[in-house]
Amino acid sequence: MPIPIRRFFMNQIYSCFSHRSIFYSHSGAALCYSLIFTGNRCKLKIIGITGTLGAGKGTIVDYLTKHHGFVHFSVRGYLTKIIQQKGLPVNRDTLVATANELRAANSPSFIVEELYKEALESGKDCIIESIRTVGEITALRAKGGFTLFAVDADQKLRYTRIVERASETDKITFEVFADNERREMESQDPNKQNLSACMQLADFTFQNNESFDELYRQVDEALVK
Numbered sequence: 001m002p003i004p005i006r007r008f009f010m011n012q013i014y015s016c017f018s019h020r021s022i023f024y025s026h027s028g029a030a031l032c033y034s035l036i037f038t039g040n041r042c043k044l045k046i047i048g049i050t051g052t053l054g055a056g057k058g059t060i061v062d063y064l065t066k067h068h069g070f071v072h073f074s075v076r077g078y079l080t081k082i083i084q085q086k087g088l089p090v091n092r093d094t095l096v097a098t099a100n101e102l103r104a105a106n107s108p109s110f111i112v113e114e115l116y117k118e119a120l121e122s123g124k125d126c127i128i129e130s131i132r133t134v135g136e137i138t139a140l141r142a143k144g145g146f147t148l149f150a151v152d153a154d155q156k157l158r159y160t161r162i163v164e165r166a167s168e169t170d171k172i173t174f175e176v177f178a179d180n181e182r183r184e185m186e187s188q189d190p191n192k193q194n195l196s197a198c199m200q201l202a203d204f205t206f207q208n209n210e211s212f213d214e215l216y217r218q219v220d221e222a223l224v225k
Contacts, residue, residue: 109139
């Protein structure tokens with residue numbers, strides 16, 4: 001690449017990242033194929049996922065990362081590191097409590113804002129799992145290039161799926177599962193989970209009551225719209 005053109009693209013990248021460091025090799029120009037430059041503003045294609053418990057958010061994440069090249073940023077993974085640093089057990093109670101504490105101490109969008117910083121550094125299209133507050137959606141929409149997916153399924157089917165998944169937070173009775181969901185579905189506190197309001201704000205809502213192939217078909221249709 002000619003030096004003047006190379007220099008132009010690098011200036012755009014540095015401006016976009018607002019003093020963030022970026023690796024650059026003299027052997028070739030940096031390639032940021034997921035970034036769209038509008039003046040000095042950088043837009044990253046972001047998909048956020050919200051939905052009811054056990055509906056298939058992780059299944060969509062796996063599909064987008066394996067078949068569409070997205071990079072995955074997990075709210076649960078972010079919280080798990082903090083909980084482990086405190087020497088506490090990782091379960092739904094500590095996940096919810098830690099998330100609420102961070103949002104109350106900072107802002108309703110604090111966790112996804114931190115993940116967004118990591119996404120910028122990746123320089124690729126990304127998927128953030130999962131979105132649980134309206135404040136998170138507002139913050140991500142303000143950055144541009146944001147699409148919100150929501151996924152739902154029959155409650156008993158979802159419980160069957162989490163039992164089969166058998167993660168540490170999934171070893172619960174149906175009654176506890178239903179109670180956990182009720183607790184996270186609605187809240188008047190902007191710092192706490194409000195899955196119902198988040199799902200109402202989704203750009204695309206998928207029903208995952210059938211096969212994975214049917215879910216993938218719905219996702220593929222949404223990606224081209």
